[in-house]
Amino acid sequence: xxxxxxxxxRIPLKTIEGMETRPTTDRIKETLFNMLQPQLLDAVFVDLxxxxxxxxxxxxxxxxxxxxxxxxxxxxxDCIRQNLERTKLYPQAELLHCDxxxxxxxxxxxxxxxxxIFMDPxxxxxxxxxxxxxxxxxxxxxxxxxxxxxAALDTSFSYLEKFGFVCEKQKxxxxxxxxxxxxxx
Numbered sequence: 001x002x003x004x005x006x007x008x009x010r011i012p013l014k015t016i017e018g019m020e021t022r023p024t025t026d027r028i029k030e031t032l033f034n035m036l037q038p039q040l041l042d043a044v045f046v047d048l049x050x051x052x053x054x055x056x057x058x059x060x061x062x063x064x065x066x067x068x069x070x071x072x073x074x075x076x077x078d079c080i081r082q083n084l085e086r087t088k089l090y091p092q093a094e095l096l097h098c099d100x101x102x103x104x105x106x107x108x109x110x111x112x113x114x115x116x117i118f119m120d121p122x123x124x125x126x127x128x129x130x131x132x133x134x135x136x137x138x139x140x141x142x143x144x145x146x147x148x149x150x151a152a153l154d155t156s157f158s159y160l161e162k163f164g165f166v167c168e169k170q171k172x173x174x175x176x177x178x179x180x181x182x183x184x185x
Contacts, residue, residue, distance in 0.1 A: 001054055004030050006061030008087040015052050016079050023052060024120065024150065028173055032148070033058055035171070035180070036116065039146060040064050043115035046107070046140075048100055048131060053080035055118050060089045068112070069095045070103040100131060107140050114140050120150040123176075129159060132181075136163040147181040 001023050003011045015023050024032070032055075033040075041063040047056030048070045056067040067089075071077045077097040084090045096103040100121075107114075117135070121127035128149045135141055147165070149157075153172060157179055160167055168180045 001052070002026065003054075003058055003061050003087065004033065006058070006063065008057065008061040008089065011087050013052055013054050013057065013083045013086070014079050015054075016073075016076050023054060028176075028178075029054070029058060031171065032178055033062060035169075035178075036146075036148070037062065039116060044068075044113060046070065046112075046114045046117040048103075048117065048119035049121045049127070050080055051076050051120065053083045053095075055120070056093070057083055057087055057089060059116065059118075060092050061087070064116070065092065067093050068103075068107060068114075069093060070100055071095070071097060072099050100127070101134065104131075104134055104138065104140065108138055112140055113142055114145050115142075117141075117145065117147045118150070119147070123152040123155070128155070128157075132160070132163050132165060136165070141183055143183055143185060145183065149179045149181065151177055151179065153177055 001013045043064045045059040045064040045067040050069040050071040053069050056069050060067050069080050084093050164184050165181045166184050171178045
């Protein structure tokens with residue numbers, strides 16, 4: 001796994017041993033960032049369930065001004081630290097090694113306004129629903145905040161309207177999908 005584009009292009013990234021995480025493939029990451037590129041310059045990026053940190057690091061490499069990495073696993077948080085050191089992006093990054101609920105509360109208390117939120121929670125545990133419920137009343141979001149959820153193909157998002165979100169677009173791959181959301185105006 002590597003950084004695909006930007007200031008850290010081609011720098012290899014560490015991944016976590018075992019089956020606890022599923023690194024996003026370079027091909028899917030490239031497709032995702034081609035869609036996000038117009039919104040990245042000087043953006044505040046939140047990488048929920050960050051794993052190795054590859055998505056947030058790609059965002060920083062491509063022009064985001066700040067990235068928050070939220071990860072509960074100690075092994076994954078250590079991997080993110082090593083990847084931030086390897087890419088020299090540590091000054092633009094903040095790692096919150098805690099549960100996503102605590103992390104979102106911390107970001108709200110710090111008056112962070114996110115431009116982009118990416119989440120790749122463990123599949124089929126309904127974490128994306130819980131996160132979106134929390135975000136529905138969060139000061140972390142503005143009307144312009146884009147939320148991207150990576151989920152299994154069979155994940156239902158039928159509840160979005162109830163939480164005040166609208167699906168702007170959906171990109172399906174062989175085994176998973178990216179769902180792009182905004183707050184309803």
